[in-house]
Amino acid sequence: MNISYNWLKNYINTDKSPEELSLILTDIGLEVELLETVQQIPGGLDGLVVGEVKTCEQHPNADKLKITTVDVGQPELLHIVCGAPNVRAGLKVIVATVGTTCHPTVGEPFKITKSKIRGEVSEGMLCGEDEIGLGSSHAGIVELAESATIGSLVKDYFDIQDDYKFEIGLTPNRADAASHLGVARDLAAYFRTTYTSSDVSAFKEGSADGIIVEVADSESAPRYSGVTISGLTVKESPDWLKERLNTIGVRPINNIVDVTNYILHDLGQPLHAFDADKISGHKIIVRKATEGELFTTLDAVERKLSAEDLVIADAEKPMCIAGVFGGEHSGVSETTTQIFLESAYFNAVSVRKTSKRHGLKTDSSFRFERGTDPNMPLYALQKAALLIQEVAGGEVYSTVTDHYPTPVSPFIFEVSYTRVQKLIGQAIPAEEIRAIITALGIGVTDVSEDLITVSVPAYKVDVTREVDVIEEVLRIYGYNNITLKSQIKSSLNTTEKPDKEVLLNQIADMLIGNGYREILNNSLTKLAFVEDEQTAVRIVNPLSSDLDTMRQNLLFSSLTSVSYNQKRKSPHAKYFEYGKSYFKSENGYTEKQNLALTLAGNQVDEHWIAGDKKSNFYHIKGAVDQIVRRLNISGLQLVDAEGPYFDYGLTYMKGQKELVTVGAVSSENLRKADVDGPVYFATFDWDLVIKVIRKNSIKYQEISKFPAVRRDLALLVDEAVSFEQLQTVANKTERKLLKEVNIFDVYKGDKLPEGKKSYALSFVLQDEEKTLNDKQIDSIIKKLMLNFEKETGATIR
Numbered sequence: 115m116n117i118s119y120n121w122l123k124n125y126i127n128t129d130k131s132p133e134e135l136s137l138i139l140t141d142i143g144l145e146v147e148l149l150e151t152v153q154q155i156p157g158g159l160d161g162l163v164v165g166e167v168k169t170c171e172q173h174p175n176a177d178k179l180k181i182t183t184v185d186v187g188q189p190e191l192l193h194i195v196c197g198a199p200n201v202r203a204g205l206k207v208i209v210a211t212v213g214t215t216c217h218p219t220v221g222e223p224f225k226i227t228k229s230k231i232r233g234e235v236s237e238g239m240l241c242g243e244d245e246i247g248l249g250s251s252h253a254g255i256v257e258l259a260e261s262a263t264i265g266s267l268v269k270d271y272f273d274i275q276d277d278y279k280f281e282i283g284l285t286p287n288r289a290d291a292a293s294h295l296g297v298a299r300d301l302a303a304y305f306r307t308t309y310t311s312s313d314v315s316a317f318k319e320g321s322a323d324g325i326i327v328e329v330a331d332s333e334s335a336p337r338y339s340g341v342t343i344s345g346l347t348v349k350e351s352p353d354w355l356k357e358r359l360n361t362i363g364v365r366p367i368n369n370i371v372d373v374t375n376y377i378l379h380d381l382g383q384p385l386h387a388f389d390a391d392k393i394s395g396h397k398i399i400v401r402k403a404t405e406g407e408l409f410t411t412l413d414a415v416e417r418k419l420s421a422e423d424l425v426i427a428d429a430e431k432p433m434c435i436a437g438v439f440g441g442e443h444s445g446v447s448e449t450t451t452q453i454f455l456e457s458a459y460f461n462a463v464s465v466r467k468t469s470k471r472h473g474l475k476t477d478s479s480f481r482f483e484r485g486t487d488p489n490m491p492l493y494a495l496q497k498a499a500l501l502i503q504e505v506a507g508g509e510v511y512s513t514v515t516d517h518y519p520t521p522v523s524p525f526i527f528e529v530s531y532t533r534v535q536k537l538i539g540q541a542i543p544a545e546e547i548r549a550i551i552t553a554l555g556i557g558v559t560d561v562s563e564d565l566i567t568v569s570v571p572a573y574k575v576d577v578t579r580e581v582d583v584i585e586e587v588l589r590i591y592g593y594n595n596i597t598l599k600s601q602i603k604s605s606l607n608t609t610e611k612p613d614k615e616v617l618l619n620q621i622a623d624m625l626i627g628n629g630y631r632e633i634l635n636n637s638l639t640k641l642a643f644v645e646d647e648q649t650a651v652r653i654v655n656p657l658s659s660d661l662d663t664m665r666q667n668l669l670f671s672s673l674t675s676v677s678y679n680q681k682r683k684s685p686h687a688k689y690f691e692y693g694k695s696y697f698k699s700e701n702g703y704t705e706k707q708n709l710a711l712t713l714a715g716n717q718v719d720e721h722w723i724a725g726d727k728k729s730n731f732y733h734i735k736g737a738v739d740q741i742v743r744r745l746n747i748s749g750l751q752l753v754d755a756e757g758p759y760f761d762y763g764l765t766y767m768k769g770q771k772e773l774v775t776v777g778a779v780s781s782e783n784l785r786k787a788d789v790d791g792p793v794y795f796a797t798f799d800w801d802l803v804i805k806v807i808r809k810n811s812i813k814y815q816e817i818s819k820f821p822a823v824r825r826d827l828a829l830l831v832d833e834a835v836s837f838e839q840l841q842t843v844a845n846k847t848e849r850k851l852l853k854e855v856n857i858f859d860v861y862k863g864d865k866l867p868e869g870k871k872s873y874a875l876s877f878v879l880q881d882e883e884k885t886l887n888d889k890q891i892d893s894i895i896k897k898l899m900l901n902f903e904k905e906t907g908a909t910i911r
Contacts, residue, residue, distance in 0.1 A: 116362035117297050118152075119278035121380075125298035125309045132278035135301075139280065142304050143589040144291055148281040152361045154274055155247045157217030162246060162268040163187070164258060165209035170202050175232040182240070184209055187265020195236040200254035206262045207255055208241040219244045248272075277361045287576040289484035293382030296573075303553040303590050317496040317510070324512020325393060325454045330401040334424040335436065337459035337518040338400055339491045342390055343499060344452040346370070346508030355505060369505040370446045370453060373498055375477070383457060383486060383494035384478035386426070386434060390452040392444050395429025398454065403432060410442045411435065411474075423468045424460065437465040437482040439474050452511070455502070457495035459488040459522075462575075470657055485575035488522040524557070525570040525578045532564055537584050540596050550590045551583065612807060617745075618692060621709070624744060628737065630690045630711070635671035637694060639663055642786060643670035645758070651696045651703060664696035668710035669759055669795055673779070673787035676714050680790055686715035687793070688729075692800070709798040711737055711776075714791060731778055734794040735764065738776050742766070745803065746810050747773070752838060759783060759795070768806055774798045822853065822880040825895055827902075828911040829873045830866065835906050840875065847901045848894050851886070854878040872911065 119132045130138065136146040165186040173179035173195065180201050183191040186209050194209070201207075210216050210226045216239070217223045228237055243249035243256050262271055282297070290296050295309075302309040324342035329335055350356075351372040359366050362379060366372050374385040388398075403409070403419035409432045410416045417435075419425065424436040433444035437460040446453060466483035469475060492514070499510055529551070531544045548566065552558055556577075557569035570577045577586060588596075622632060638661040644650045645666050656662035665671060668691055676687045689712040694705045713729040720726070742750065747768070755763030755777045763777015776796035784793060829840070841855045859874035866872060879886060879894060902908040 115282045115284045115292060116379075117280040117282055117294060118358065118361045119280065120275065121277075121294050121358055121361070122298060122301075125294060126301050126305070126307070127310075128301070128305065132280075136280060138301070138304060139282065139297070141589075141592055141594060142300055143285075143288065144297060144300060145283045146280050147283045148279075150279045150281070152277045152279050154277070154357055155217075157215065157223065157247060158276055159246060159248075159267075159269040159272065159274055161210065161214035162216075162241065163209050163211065164262045164264055164266045164268060164271060165192070165207050165240075166264050167201060167203050167205045167207060167240075173232060173234060175234070179232065181234055184238070184240070185264055186211065186238075192237045193235050194238045194240055195231040195234055196240045196255065198240060198242065198255040200257065201240060205255075206258035206260060206264075208246065208258065208268050210239040210241055210246070212237055214238075216241070216245055217247045219247050219250050277357075279361055279363075286484060289481065289486065289575050290382075290573050292481050292484065293379060295381050299555060300590075303550065303555075306549065306553055312497055314493060314496040314500060317500055319514045320509065320511045322512045324515070325390060326397040327515045327517060328397065328399045329517045330399055331424060332517075332519055334402070334461045334464040335400045335458060335517075336461065336520060336522065337488055337491055337516070339457045339495050339514065339516045339518075340398070340454055341495060341499060341510060341514045342452065342454050342512035343502055343508050344390070344511040346451060346453065346502065346506040348446060348448050348450050348506065352505055368446065368448070370450070370502060373501045373505065374455075376501070377494050377498045378477055378481070381490060381494050381497070382481055383490045384437065384481055385494065385498055386440060386456045386478075387446050388426075388433060388444050388454045388456065389446055389450045390454045391450070393428045393433070393454060394431070397429045398433075398456075399427045399429070400436065400458075401425060401427060407432065409435065411439045412442055412445065413439075414442055417472055420468075420471060422464070423471070424464055426456065435468060435472070435474070436460055438469050438472070438479045439476055451508075453502075455495060455498060457491040457498070459486055459491055462486075467655070487571075487573035488518075489572060492516055522572045524572060525574075526567065527578075527580060528565050529568050529580050529583050530564055531566075533580060534584050534587060537581065538588050538591070538596065542587075542591060546591070547587055550587050554586055554590065556583070556586075612804065612810075614804060617804075617807075621741060621744065622690070622692075624740070625690045625711075625737070628740070630688050630737075633672070633675050633689045633691045635668070635675060635691060635693065636661070637665055637696070639665040639670060649697045649699060651698050665693075666695050666697060667759075668693050668695065668708050668797060669779070669783070670787055672710055672712040672795065673783070673789050673793065676712065676793060677787050677789045680714075685791070686719060686729075687712055707800040709741075709800050709803075711796040713794040714789070729792075729794060731763075731776075731794055734796050735776050738766070738774055738796050741798070742774075745807050747803075747806055768802065771802055772799060773802055773806065818880055818882045820881055820883070820885050822878050823886055823891055825877050825879070825891065826858075827875050827877070827895070827899065829875065829902060830870055830909040830911050831873060831906055833862075833869055833871050835908070837873065837875075839906055840873065840902065840908070843901050843905050844875075844877065844898055847897050848879075851879045851881055851890075851894060852877060853880050 165184040298309040351369045356366040403423045405421040407419040425432040426434040469479040560567035651664035760777030779793040861872040
């Protein structure tokens, strides 16, 4: 939200500089994210001075140039060459002296230097309005009044004042501060002073009936006000109004629309102006749209309305989506001479749902969906009508319509001084607490020794409880004024072992070190991506059909990321994600923490020396094994993965529970997520991981000083025999000296007997205390060969 410093000073009298005010605003909860100087004219006419032409003679070498001497209040006259047709002696002019930077209306800024023009020295420039940003005329130099003071600044002559724009990061609960008036209220409370309100006593309503208003849905439109103004002229706004809007980043359009935008940012009350002659049936109906009703908005987009959308319609058709966006054909144009000016209070929830449903975010919806002041519409309407008459002429033609059947009452409840001091943590005098509450515009009644009854005005939509008032007191009193004790005592619980955050970061660091990138996906997904609809957690009011269910796994979230990147020419995926999955049961809802790994495309980016090395199942299984080893998890059994997600894969079982499943994603699921090519995926039950390693103790061992020895064997085995079986046999055969068993080749072919395959295994042997000799090594290899033949039927090749 943007706030103008000069505009703000219309409400509150302060000598604080913009810099000082930005610090104060931040301290009281309106954080100033950026303070920016805004100049009415580019460059602000800086460096330009008033001068008087003393002499003016023909240039000897150019028919269209004159040589002048100019007095700018310095000891010596300046010699300036000028080609303007209206230059003459005795003329008061604008002078850009040497070193001044001029900002033209069109084009880039340029700096004035001392130069020679056709052989004659020129020590500055006599300025036309287009050369310094004052206008677009190039007919000649600007002629100033005779009363202009020589040597004075041109910016003072034209009364050019810089403004300052505060960019405030408005939190959603501060709807009451979404305007210059709202910010001024807070500053007035801080300074313990008053703010100035505009006098609308000059407003006089007409006597005609005007446009007939019918409010068919008072729940969505608790208050609806309007008035007809006729005889006006739509044209460009005066400079002061355009400057106000430009300062806060609002583009001026015409005087009528600009007034409605001005009031919105001034009072926080959105308005809408309809061309009265385009209102069919001379009647306005505030109603719900019919399901599927078509409506073209101001951005020329035809939208299909929902039966939950509130519209402002005439006797035939919708003219505006209430509180959100106007229609293409009912707005003000250059030919408009009569308007119906609307000022309303709409239900915040209704506006918010409509805004989200159609993806429309406007300045009006921003305020309505947070909650506007129900007592502001009539005052804003009167102030806007007076302003429209000032800038567009015309007169108030009709009586004022003000449909407000059920006025909104203030929030009334009790506040305890003791409770205020306890929650803030500092002894604040009761008189100070009461003074702050009163300064905030909150009424105080029924005062007792410790309790007061407060009456909170309806525009403070977020202040409905005692604790809310305490928060208001604290931000005005000042967070910086709260004294902290030198010692803070608290009860600290012993960190649960293992420390989940530390463990998470350790595994993340390891994965990142191996080339994985962390991703973070939305927990909302579509129903088609869940495993079991009966246990799916559905969203009551989903933003869209693609975000209507809480995810039951991280697979489709990861596949969505792969698909997104594939469509943007980034097909190589190496991702990991920590995230939750959600389930519904008879006993309520449950959440599970998961770690997911995803591989797709190539192992490394395309390069002339790297080749095209595709990711495969064993790459992601290697990553899973690395995590298992890092966590020192043992006693796992591998079984074939079951379920609808994989074409093939493995599940690591810890007892009867699935610790991690890894596999190649099925082609059906790839189609669901619109993914090309194979994708390999692994998912850890991280809650189970935490339980499994809770009693783990990691033992560190010194690196052996003695060399390791490798021996290889080629085994002919039945196709049903797995490497895991061979590895188990090897580890049982030699528990002390055998350090590693690896497979480096698998062969199946016509040169082997039917039903057989060949495994090439490597064995790494090492003694921690001495160097192994050939006799020991050969003995171990013979035992391995014997046990392979005995337990798996293997034949040594």
